[in-house]
Amino acid sequence: MSTPSINTGTGYQGYREPQRGDSDEVLVRTSKGTACGEYLRRYWQPVALTSEVTDVPRLIRVMGEDLVLFCDKSGRYGLVHRQCPHRRASMEFGVCESRGIRCCYHGWLFDINGEILEIPGQPPKNVELVKKQTSLGAYPVHEYRGLIFAYLGPIEEIPEFPVYDTLEIENQTLVPYRADYQCNWLQVLDAILDPIHTSFLHSRMSRAQFSEGMGEIGELLFYEREMSFLGVSIRRVDDHIWVRINELVLPNYTQAGAAFSADGTQPIYYGRTAFSRWVVPIDDENTTAFAWAIFGDRADPEEYNTPEGPELIEQGERMDRSYDERQRFPGDAEAVEGMGRIADQKLEHLVPSDKGIIQYRQRLRQLCRNLENGKSPAQVQNFWKNPVPTYGGDTVLHIPPSADDDSRFLLEIGQRVMQIQFEAESKTGAERDHTVIEALIKLETEYH
Secondary structure, rough: OOOOOOOOOOOOOOOOOOOOOOOOOHHHHOOOOOOOHHHOOEEEEEEEHHHHOOOOOOEEEOOOEEEEEEOOOOEEEEEOOEOOOOOOOOOOEEEEEEOOOOOOOOOEEEEEOOOOOOOOOHHHHHHHHHHOOOOOOOOOOOEEEEEEEEOOOOOOHHOOOOEEEHHHOOOEEEEEEEEOOOOHHHHHHHHHHHHOOHHHHHHOOOOOOOHHHHOOOOOEEEEEEOEEEEEEEEEEOOOEEEEEEEEEEOEEEEEEEOOOOOOOOOOEEEEOEEEHHHHHHHOEEEEEEEEEEEEOOOOOOOOHOOOOHHHHHOOOOOOOOHHHHHHHHOHHHHHOOOOOOOOOOOOOOHHHHHHHHHHHHHHHHHHHHHHOOOOOOOOOOHHOOOOOOOOOOEEEEEEOOOOOOOOOHHHHHHHHHHHHHHHOOOOHHHHHHHHHHHHHHHHHHOOO
């Protein structure tokens, strides 16, 4: 049999091109004592859904730490180290009482702050001495709208709990959910600053997972601000221009526009986010997105508030599917988990549409280095009072095509929409809404 004729001058570089390479070690490692792990611990992080906490303790894992979350019988939440300081029994088998949690092994009782309240069967003098010498490791906990948050950093640096404006809008429904990913946190988070992936993964590659208009590619804008990064896509959809904003607030809070209610065919004046989520490392190879799916007039319609609705909003498809379904209709989970448990960023070939990812990673590395050198990272409250102004959302303006309707024109409209929102940043609530909407309608009328 003769050897097939193959042009060896181009292509066929499988032997020379590496399949695996090095990861960005500074950013992907998040256990205690690592640069990025210490940075993330300076912020409040969600660790569970409120509904997951019952009358028995819950074993959880966050940034490589095994912890026990509980609610005592007086309604207080606690988050403590897994092992009891006495004989290292696991507190996951402890008993929730009115004043804290009691170890199942020898009955030591601990308050939610880790202080020892009782040591049964010991002389009083010994009890007082042990109380002074040790405690159960504990972290501050805050419950907010169905999510349990914890601060895992040095207690003397604990920040104010941030409240974002989109979570305080009236007449909307916030549905808490979690989405688990079997990969490193960075590759899950990166997607929010990659607006162009929506046009392909969620629209052109298998089926339209969200609205049809998202298949349009359009133009991109990126903004790097004091505490956030914005990736803006500007699409032409028939007689409308659709400006969609994806947002990442440092260090790992993300927002985006509606998944289903916006398709670029109907005017929308200052639509807000349809999901708000934190991308939280469980360990270096597992991640959980703790979030709310948001339903209402300025987010996604209430008709999508179904058991599978949050999953569809989160990643375009249901999470629990057969391998065949995942291959035929991949969503975000398939894209990011397919990179491997820890992606090898050093082999990436980044292009201009990855500008937001490049900017965020550079800033994150610098913030991690600053912390190692003794400089604590800024909090959103250093710049804004609660509720903190945010930007994730949609605006669709009725601006028909014209002779000069090209990429520069789309970018000009996108920049003007963003400037309108930036100029109203200091306002809150109804005043900010009115100012932005009035300016958007005025902008639209300039082209009629």
